[in-house]
Amino acid sequence: MDTFLVLILSFISIVVVNNLVLTKFLGICPFLGVSGRIDMAFGMGMAVTFVVTLSGTITWMIDHWVLMEWGLEVTRYVCFILVIAGAVQLVEMYLRKFFPTLYESFGIFLPLITTNCAILGLCLFINLWEINSLVEAVVLSFGAGVGFTLAICIMAGIRENLELSDVPAALRGAPITLITAGILTLAFMGFAGMIK
Numbered sequence: 001m002d003t004f005l006v007l008i009l010s011f012i013s014i015v016v017v018n019n020l021v022l023t024k025f026l027g028i029c030p031f032l033g034v035s036g037r038i039d040m041a042f043g044m045g046m047a048v049t050f051v052v053t054l055s056g057t058i059t060w061m062i063d064h065w066v067l068m069e070w071g072l073e074v075t076r077y078v079c080f081i082l083v084i085a086g087a088v089q090l091v092e093m094y095l096r097k098f099f100p101t102l103y104e105s106f107g108i109f110l111p112l113i114t115t116n117c118a119i120l121g122l123c124l125f126i127n128l129w130e131i132n133s134l135v136e137a138v139v140l141s142f143g144a145g146v147g148f149t150l151a152i153c154i155m156a157g158i159r160e161n162l163e164l165s166d167v168p169a170a171l172r173g174a175p176i177t178l179i180t181a182g183i184l185t186l187a188f189m190g191f192a193g194m195i196k
Helices: 003-017 028-033 038-070 073-098 100-109 111-115 117-128 134-163 174-189
Strands: none
Touching: 003 134, 028 100, 028 111, 028 134, 028 174, 038 073, 038 100, 038 111, 038 117, 038 134, 073 100, 073 111, 073 117, 100 111, 117 134, 134 174
16 A cells, blocks of 8 residues: 555544544543633643654654664653653743743643653554554654544533533533533544544
């Protein structure tokens, strides 16, 4: 199959069909915690996209060019977490300098990107899926970030509309958010099996 077609299908697969948030249930904490407003959700999505792209690419290179060559696969978690933490620090410094209001609005969720299991999950999945091309690792990493951004922005849009809706008192807040997340997950599960 043509390499470009494989890359396009891989990108679509990780964004829609195998979305880390809505099909693998990774990254639920920021998905639910920062999806109250669309602007915050988009900002968080961009931050996660940068971190996951950088982390996925660097961890693939470290794993294939260093750890596997020297038989140090057992240190994957430590190396991957250090790379993710470094990428988050870059994002944090950039936002603090150029977007201080966005930086303040994220609060604790920005440093928590370091512990976002979607990012670590992608870094591990890239190695479990036996991706042997750096370009494909970059495409999958970027696609995972785009998929996270898509999921969190859709959720934020729905939650903003729910504030204007007549929700029963017993379902306001967390219950309706979790119900909405479940329905959104079911909608994305409809794409399952279209692309592997």
